[in-house]
Amino acid sequence: MPHDHPHHDAPPDPMAERVRRLEEQLTARGLVDPAAIDAIIETYAEKVGPRNGAAVVARAWTDPDFAEWLRRDATAAIASMGYAGRQGEHMQAVFNSPETHNLVVCTLCSCYPWPVLGLPPVWYKSPAYRSRAVIEPRAVLAEFGLDLPPEVQIRVWDSTAELRYLVIPMRPSGTEGMGAEDLAALVTREAMIGTGVPKTPERESA
Amino acid sequence: MPHDHPHHDAPPDPMAERVRRLEEQLTARGLVDPAAIDAIIETYAEKVGPRNGAAVVARAWTDPDFAEWLRRDATAAIASMGYAGRQGEHMQAVFNSPETHNLVVCTLCSCYPWPVLGLPPVWYKSPAYRSRAVIEPRAVLAEFGLDLPPEVQIRVWDSTAELRYLVIPMRPSGTEGMGAEDLAALVTREAMIGTGVPKTPERESA
Amino acid sequence: MNGPQDLGGAMGFGPVRPEVDAPVFHAPWEARALGLTLAAGALGHWNIDESRHARESLPPATYYASTYYEIWIRALEALIDRHALLAGEAPAPHPRRLSAAAVPGALGAGTHYARPVATPARFHPGDRVRARNIHPRGHTRLPRYVRGHVGTIEAEHGGFILPDAHAHGLGEAPERLYTVVFAGAALWGPDAEPGLTVSIDAWESYLEPA
Amino acid sequence: MNGPQDLGGAMGFGPVRPEVDAPVFHAPWEARALGLTLAAGALGHWNIDESRHARESLPPATYYASTYYEIWIRALEALIDRHALLAGEAPAPHPRRLSAAAVPGALGAGTHYARPVATPARFHPGDRVRARNIHPRGHTRLPRYVRGHVGTIEAEHGGFILPDAHAHGLGEAPERLYTVVFAGAALWGPDAEPGLTVSIDAWESYLEPA
Numbered sequence: 001m002p003h004d005h006p007h008h009d010a011p012p013d014p015m016a017e018r019v020r021r022l023e024e025q026l027t028a029r030g031l032v033d034p035a036a037i038d039a040i041i042e043t044y045a046e047k048v049g050p051r052n053g054a055a056v057v058a059r060a061w062t063d064p065d066f067a068e069w070l071r072r073d074a075t076a077a078i079a080s081m082g083y084a085g086r087q088g089e090h091m092q093a094v095f096n097s098p099e100t101h102n103l104v105v106c107t108l109c110s111c112y113p114w115p116v117l118g119l120p121p122v123w124y125k126s127p128a129y130r131s132r133a134v135i136e137p138r139a140v141l142a143e144f145g146l147d148l149p150p151e152v153q154i155r156v157w158d159s160t161a162e163l164r165y166l167v168i169p170m171r172p173s174g175t176e177g178m179g180a181e182d183l184a185a186l187v188t189r190e191a192m193i194g195t196g197v198p199k200t201p202e203r204e205s206a
Numbered sequence: 207m208p209h210d211h212p213h214h215d216a217p218p219d220p221m222a223e224r225v226r227r228l229e230e231q232l233t234a235r236g237l238v239d240p241a242a243i244d245a246i247i248e249t250y251a252e253k254v255g256p257r258n259g260a261a262v263v264a265r266a267w268t269d270p271d272f273a274e275w276l277r278r279d280a281t282a283a284i285a286s287m288g289y290a291g292r293q294g295e296h297m298q299a300v301f302n303s304p305e306t307h308n309l310v311v312c313t314l315c316s317c318y319p320w321p322v323l324g325l326p327p328v329w330y331k332s333p334a335y336r337s338r339a340v341i342e343p344r345a346v347l348a349e350f351g352l353d354l355p356p357e358v359q360i361r362v363w364d365s366t367a368e369l370r371y372l373v374i375p376m377r378p379s380g381t382e383g384m385g386a387e388d389l390a391a392l393v394t395r396e397a398m399i400g401t402g403v404p405k406t407p408e409r410e411s412a
Numbered sequence: 413m414n415g416p417q418d419l420g421g422a423m424g425f426g427p428v429r430p431e432v433d434a435p436v437f438h439a440p441w442e443a444r445a446l447g448l449t450l451a452a453g454a455l456g457h458w459n460i461d462e463s464r465h466a467r468e469s470l471p472p473a474t475y476y477a478s479t480y481y482e483i484w485i486r487a488l489e490a491l492i493d494r495h496a497l498l499a500g501e502a503p504a505p506h507p508r509r510l511s512a513a514a515v516p517g518a519l520g521a522g523t524h525y526a527r528p529v530a531t532p533a534r535f536h537p538g539d540r541v542r543a544r545n546i547h548p549r550g551h552t553r554l555p556r557y558v559r560g561h562v563g564t565i566e567a568e569h570g571g572f573i574l575p576d577a578h579a580h581g582l583g584e585a586p587e588r589l590y591t592v593v594f595a596g597a598a599l600w601g602p603d604a605e606p607g608l609t610v611s612i613d614a615w616e617s618y619l620e621p622a
Numbered sequence: 623m624n625g626p627q628d629l630g631g632a633m634g635f636g637p638v639r640p641e642v643d644a645p646v647f648h649a650p651w652e653a654r655a656l657g658l659t660l661a662a663g664a665l666g667h668w669n670i671d672e673s674r675h676a677r678e679s680l681p682p683a684t685y686y687a688s689t690y691y692e693i694w695i696r697a698l699e700a701l702i703d704r705h706a707l708l709a710g711e712a713p714a715p716h717p718r719r720l721s722a723a724a725v726p727g728a729l730g731a732g733t734h735y736a737r738p739v740a741t742p743a744r745f746h747p748g749d750r751v752r753a754r755n756i757h758p759r760g761h762t763r764l765p766r767y768v769r770g771h772v773g774t775i776e777a778e779h780g781g782f783i784l785p786d787a788h789a790h791g792l793g794e795a796p797e798r799l800y801t802v803v804f805a806g807a808a809l810w811g812p813d814a815e816p817g818l819t820v821s822i823d824a825w826e827s828y829l830e831p832a
Contacts, residue, residue, distance in 0.1 A: 037658060158765065158822045162783075338425070366553045
């Protein structure tokens with residue numbers, strides 16, 4: 001928005017008005033506390049996001065015991081790093097391999113592992129992604145710029161229940177000497193959904 | 207509309223504007239002739255409609271040879287009465303019986319036997335009818351006020367190709383002495399789609 | 413395509429609203445939309461299958477928010493655009509422009525879709541067949557709700573133009589057409605209404621022996 | 623229900639539009655919509671399954687024309703209305719009103735859906751199963767695109783609350799949950815992309831031996 005007073009120049013956004021009115025009504029009835037809403041927003045705007053998942057991935061890359069724990073009991077392994085709660089109560093970690101690439105979708109709504117990835121991006125919730133991921137995932141991945149070799153199998157996980165999936169991508173080559181913190185910086189949100197792969201480290205000469 | 211100049215009081219209907227502009231462009235390019243459009247409209251507004259089908263049904267009720275012809279070759283039998291052409295090139299007549307009630311739908315668009323029934327009604331083209339007729343026809347018929355006995359089978363004809371279906375309803379009781387013209391007046395459009403049954407004759411005392 | 417047109421068995425559209433003494437047209441523009449669509453179709457640049465595919469290719473939000481004549485007009489615009497009927501210079505009038513005098517003949521003749529097919533019929537009345545589990549990206553007239561399910565051939569109608577080819581400029585590719593009847597329980601399982609059968613008209617390549 | 627939410631395999635929605643450096647919220651009202659939905663949910667008048675059913679019960683034209691936060695708000699309005707939260711007189715504040723102080727605990731704890739199930743598992747990893755061909759009018763989490771198709775049990779996860787019951791006030795009715803893997807060709811026939819498998823998580827009553 002170009003300035004702080006859009007209501008002087010533009011008609012009010014109908015949804016903004018509708019939400020504001022609803023919040024007012026619920027607040028007036030003692031049903032919600034605006035401060036609680038502020039706290040919820042702050043949680044997902046500032047605290048809970050894909051950096052959590054990236055830390056999990058980087059630790060899985062550097063700590064074989066942790067990786068094994070993740071495979072066996074992802075909920076507990078992830079909770080041990082302090083990431084737990086709403087929409088991550090029942091976690092599953094799915095590991096990419098040279099043979100298999102994993103892709104996560106929720107065709108029926110937009111289920112997503114909030115404690116490790118935060119709130120889902122718009123595209124993840126879009127009918128285009130939800131409809132196509134299960135029937136033509138290669139065509140979808142191509143729209144993300146990801147062209148997998150034809151011999152790589154694609155396994156799509158449709159989140160139809162309360163299990164939430166975190167893709168553990170393969171560790172990029174050229175990262176042998178890197179520590180967990182630097183590795184985490186390579187792990188994109190898309191890599192943990194399966195619509196991308198981690199960034200490769202910048203060459204020193206670059 | 208309350209008067210002849212809606213544009214003075216109400217904003218123009220966007221679809222009306224859109225169609226008018228399209229007709230203007232196509233006319234200016236010599237692609238369509240507005241007089242031909244007038245002639246098409248006149249055909250379906252005044253000449254071709256469900257009274258055609260009602261005449262076919264009434265004749266089937268009163269002329270066993272015609273009924274037999276209808277069963278065997280509906281296109282030819284119907285054409286012999288002067289009803290033929292667009293969206294009725296390949297006709298099938300389906301006969302209700304005490305055991306079986308027929309219902310016609312086009313789940314994929316709105317295919318309909320124009321030469322005998324005219325243009326389809328709005329409800330026939332609606333997603334509600336198209337989606338539900340094949341899975342819960344009894345619930346749909348109830349919304350038309352038609353409650354069939356549970357022992358009557360329902361056969362739904364989904365018009366997925368270029369065959370067009372005309373339901374020949376059962377002749378109402380109490381019509382034994384009536385001629386074809388009076389009988390035709392009992393045959394509603396809905397009775398020839400299967401969402402209704404013919405009217406019963408008014409009692410003389412009524 | 414598994415587009416917004418493929419409505420059989422979908423839920424959430426509310427009740428059917430019968431209309432007593434419905435007018436043929438609910439607004440003057442609907443009448444013009446009908447006439448315009450038919451008159452433009454008479455030019456011969458597209459066929460009915462390409463028209464249907466243009467309609468079902470509208471975005472689902474548009475398709476479901478539109479009345480049927482709106483769908484027709486939006487698709488007509490798309491067809492005019494695809495065939496560049498308003499682009500560049502062109503002779504006027506079009507050599508196939510429909511005249512008012514030709515309207516009764518054109519509507520009365522219609523367009524016949526039956527075509528001879530030389531090969532013998534693969535299926536016969538009484539045969540059990542399965543609707544194939546296909547999901548073509550292009551036009552098809554095999555609705556999703558029958559795919560994979562087993563029914564019975566009731567009638568064979570000879571050859572008809574195959575919409576799956578015809579819609580995409582791939583010729584008429586005629587195939588035999590069959591009426592196939594499915595038990596309600598075959599299609600809908602335990603949620604079928606009792607005493608229900610449903611038929612579709614299916615081209616031969618839509619079917620396989622069951 | 624076979625509602626607008628059941629999108630697997632549907633076509634016509636166009637390309638996926640990745641967003642680089644997407645903000646968490648695209649407008650301030652989206653943030654309020656999130657917070658409002660979670661805070662209202664904390665009152666305990668409905669559960670997540672009833673919420674999902676309220677969203678998928680929106681008219682398809684509305685559902686497809688709405689962003690996801692719009693869907694949430696429209697469904698929240700429906701839930702508030704159904705549970706009469708704004709009707710009549712009521713004590714204020716609500717005894718379960720979420721306070722700001724309670725937010726971290728509530729979000730951090732989440733809501734657990736696993737429940738013990740005493741009966742032995744009907745299926746085991748490696749078993750071939752068919753997704754049942756059901757078409758319930760109410761809520762279900764068995765998508766249409768797998769119904770009638772055969773897959774393989776990959777994992778058994780113990781008991782979980784059954785959404786089909788829970789969404790409609792019929793209790794938790796827990797059943798065992800399984801991950802079932804389908805070959806792409808089993809789901810989509812010859813139109814499947816090569817090298818594709820798709821899994822769903824399915825409650826025991828969604829499955830039958832194949």
